[in-house]
Every structure is written in C-alpha cells, then in structure tokens.
Amino acid sequence: MIKNSFSNLLDEQGISIDILNNLARETGLMERSRSITATDLLFAICIEATSGTVSYNDIAAQIESGGGESVSKQAVWKKVNSFCLDYFKKVLELLILNKVGKAEVAKLRVSGHYKRILVQDSTIIKLPGRLFDFFSGVRNQSATRCNARIQGVYDILNEQFISFSIDKYSKNDLEAAPELTLEQGDMSLRDRGYLINDEIQRHINAGADCIYRYKNKMCLLDTVTEKPLNLLAMLEKKSSLDLKVKLNNKEKTVVRLVAFPVSEEIANKRRMKAKREKKLLPQPNI
Numbered sequence: 001m002i003k004n005s006f007s008n009l010l011d012e013q014g015i016s017i018d019i020l021n022n023l024a025r026e027t028g029l030m031e032r033s034r035s036i037t038a039t040d041l042l043f044a045i046c047i048e049a050t051s052g053t054v055s056y057n058d059i060a061a062q063i064e065s066g067g068g069e070s071v072s073k074q075a076v077w078k079k080v081n082s083f084c085l086d087y088f089k090k091v092l093e094l095l096i097l098n099k100v101g102k103a104e105v106a107k108l109r110v111s112g113h114y115k116r117i118l119v120q121d122s123t124i125i126k127l128p129g130r131l132f133d134f135f136s137g138v139r140n141q142s143a144t145r146c147n148a149r150i151q152g153v154y155d156i157l158n159e160q161f162i163s164f165s166i167d168k169y170s171k172n173d174l175e176a177a178p179e180l181t182l183e184q185g186d187m188s189l190r191d192r193g194y195l196i197n198d199e200i201q202r203h204i205n206a207g208a209d210c211i212y213r214y215k216n217k218m219c220l221l222d223t224v225t226e227k228p229l230n231l232l233a234m235l236e237k238k239s240s241l242d243l244k245v246k247l248n249n250k251e252k253t254v255v256r257l258v259a260f261p262v263s264e265e266i267a268n269k270r271r272m273k274a275k276r277e278k279k280l281l282p283q284p285n286i
Helices: 003-012 017-027 038-049 056-065 073-079 082-100 102-111 129-135 173-179 197-206 231-237 264-280
Strands: 116-127 137-139 144-155 160-168 186-190 209-212 241-247 254-259
Touching: 003 038, 017 038, 017 082, 038 056, 038 082, 056 073, 082 102, 082 160, 116 129, 129 137, 129 144, 173 197, 186 197, 197 209, 197 241, 231 241
Parallel strands: 116 186, 186 209
Antiparallel strands: 116 144, 137 144, 144 160, 241 254
C-alpha cells in the first residue's frame, strides 16, 4: 500500500492529516516541526508491522520510500517512546469511535442506562524466534514461530482504553476473561472466545450486563424442565428466537438467548470459513 492510499483510507474514516498532527501535539510526540512527521511515522510503522518483525532501519527506510525525508535509525529510535504509544492509542480510539458512530454513542450516553460499555478483544502478532522463551508460540520439528497476544479493553461511552497488554501467546482469551474488572452499571461486549458460564455469573454478581456470541455446542437448558435445548431443531421451525434459557452451571443462571438470520453474504463467508477449518483438522486413520 502506497502512502497516498494509506492517507485516503484514514480520510475515509474521518481522520485527516490535521487531526493526526493535533493528536501528535496533544500527546507530546511532536512538539515542533521535525524531519519525521506524525503521519510518516504512523504510515511506516503500520506498513512494516504487517510484515512481522520491525526494526528502526526498516521504519526509516519506509519513511523515505513513502516520500518523507531521509532519516536515520537513531532519529526513529528517539520517536518510538511512551509519547508514540499514547499517540497510537489515540489514533486507534478515533478509529473505533468512528466505526461505532458518535451519534449512537451520544444516544447511549444520554440514556444513562450504563456507566461504561466495554469492548474486549485480542489479536495475535508475530515476533522474532529468539523471543520464544518469553512469549511462546508454535513449535514443531521443522520450525519455531514466536507469537504474542495483544489484549485490549475499550470503553465506548467514555471514549478511552481501560487496559492494553501484550501477553504470552499461551494466555488465551478464556484465561484473560476473569481479569476484566467489572463495576455495577457496566455492559461488556465480547466474542465467544471469552465465553464461559462462570463469566456470565460474575457479571450478574457485579451488577453488570454482558453480550456474547453463542459458542457452538454450548449446553442451554429449558427454564422449566431444565432439559437440554435442541437449538438447531428450534431454528428449523422458526427462523428467529428470543427467549429465556438456563445455563448448565451450578447456579442454573437464567440468560436471554437471541437468534436471527444473517445476510446471505455473511452466511456464505461463515460457510467458507467452516469448510476451511474442517480441512485443517487432523483426518482419522481408516
């Protein structure tokens, strides 16, 4: 991706060069005009990060090839500091907020129903193999791949990150889930990777709400008979569901289950993903 395309992509998200420069000044990244601009640094680090391992030399070369001035690795090293981290967080916060929509956030804030709406997710990044002992990853007889897992929690209502961490690859979402501090009046939004019955009960105990995507083969019970529900059979009769069910835990926690059809485009993407994952599964010996 060339620099102009990168800038156009940011413009489409409502983030102009002027906004980036203002953020750079607010965070202390750029106090006055320098050979390395905030936009050049953002572009170079983002592009190089897609290739995995990033060095100061690589960033400096990318800045120059992207149309910026020729800079040294020492100059880049001086800029990659705590101010740079704050700057990247602010840019990421803007991207998230623009995706959600300021008007929708304002409605939620005015309603006063929740004090915080927390979105938690994680992603995996590749690291040099020499860091394997610190971050773990995947190792077999022929290769060693070092990975790290980034966890982020963003408060939509207050427009700020609650936490941001880089952890070992072996620390999955289920292990990270209980570390989220909950307060009365919170709403948390998480993917199925964080879903366990204990976490739902923990939200209820804290006076907080939560929304999860359904995890396949998760056992849900009828609220009266407490017998397992056959969701597939129910959805074959009705295209959508909105009902109370019980979790198969000690407390028999009552939750609301909502199911509705997705668009054909999303359905086709999920079918392709399911087929791809099925091919990756080990085949039994016959």
